[in-house]
Amino acid sequence: AQSVTQLDSQVPVFEEAPVELRCNYSSSVSVYLFWYVQYPNQGLQLLLKYLSGSTLVKGINGFEAEFNKSQTSFHLRKPSVHISDTAEYFCAVSVTTSGTYKYIFGTGTRLKVLA
Amino acid sequence: GAVVSQHPSRVICKSGTSVKIECRSLDFQATTMFWYRQFPKKSLMLMATSNEGSKATYEQGVEKDKFLINHASLTLSTLTVTSAHPEDSSFYICSAVGVLAQETQYFGPGTRLLVL
Numbered sequence: 001a002q003s004v005t006q007l008d009s010q011v012p013v014f015e016e017a018p019v020e021l022r023c024n025y026s027s028s029v030s031v032y033l034f035w036y037v038q039y040p041n042q043g044l045q046l047l048l049k050y051l052s053g054s055t056l057v058k059g060i061n062g063f064e065a066e067f068n069k070s071q072t073s074f075h076l077r078k079p080s081v082h083i084s085d086t087a088e089y090f091c092a093v094s095v096t097t098s099g100t101y102k103y104i105f106g107t108g109t110r111l112k113v114l115a
Numbered sequence: 116g117a118v119v120s121q122h123p124s125r126v127i128c129k130s131g132t133s134v135k136i137e138c139r140s141l142d143f144q145a146t147t148m149f150w151y152r153q154f155p156k157k158s159l160m161l162m163a164t165s166n167e168g169s170k171a172t173y174e175q176g177v178e179k180d181k182f183l184i185n186h187a188s189l190t191l192s193t194l195t196v197t198s199a200h201p202e203d204s205s206f207y208i209c210s211a212v213g214v215l216a217q218e219t220q221y222f223g224p225g226t227r228l229l230v231l
Binding site: 032034036041042043044045046049051090094100101102103105106107108 | 119121147149157158159161164166172206208210212217218219220221222223224225227
C-alpha cells in the first residue's frame with residue numbers, strides 16, 4: 001500500500017535561513033507528487049508538483065523540490081525563508097483507484113520562521 | 116486559473132439541524148470533486164469522492180446518510196451535514212480536478228462548522 005511520511009512535525013528556522021522539509025513515499029508504481037501549503041483557517045494552495053520529466057521542480061514563492069526515485073523522496077527546499085512562509089506544509093501522492101486519482105497525504109510539517 | 120470556492124466560510128448551527136456547504140469550481144469544469152475533513156493540527160481525511168451525475172463514493176467509516184453529497188453539475192458539489200451534532204464540528208475542505216489534469220487537485224478555502 002502507498003504511504004507518505006513527513007518525518008518532521010515541526011521545523012523552526014530563522015528568517016533568511018535555508019530550509020528543507022522532508023517527504024518520503026512508498027509505492028510500487030509510478031506516482032505523482034505534490035507539495036501544498038496551508039495557512040491558518042485556509043484551504044490548501046498548490047506549491048509545486050512532479051508528474052514526469054526533470055526531477056528538480058520549481059514552484060511558487062521560491063520553493064523547489066527534487067524527486068529522487070531511488071530514495072523515494074520528494075523533499076521541499078527554499079534557500080531563504082521569510083516570516084510569511086510560516087504555515088503548515090503537506091506532501092501528497094496521487095494514486096489511481098478504480099480510474100480515479102486520489103491523494104494520500106503526509107501528516108504535515110509546521111514551518112515556523114523566527115525573526 | 117483553477118480557482119475553487121466554498122460557501123459559507125463559517126457556519127454555526129444548533130444541534131439537530133442540517134447544514135449545506137457548497138463547493139464550486141469557478142474557472143474550470145470539474146468532473147470529480149472531493150470532500151475532506153480536517154481536525155485541529157491534523158492532516159486531511161478524505162470523506163468521499165463525488166463525480167458529476169453519479170452517486171458519491173464514501174470512504175470507509177463515513178456515514179452516507181449523515182453526509183449527503185450531490186454533484187449536480189460540472190461546477191458544483193454540495194455537502195449536507197444532516198442532523199448535526201457537536202462532534203460534527205470541524206473544518207471541511209473540498210477539492211476539484213479538471214477534465215484535462217485529473218491527477219492534480221485544487222482546493223477550496225474550507226468551511227468551519229461549529230455545532231452547538
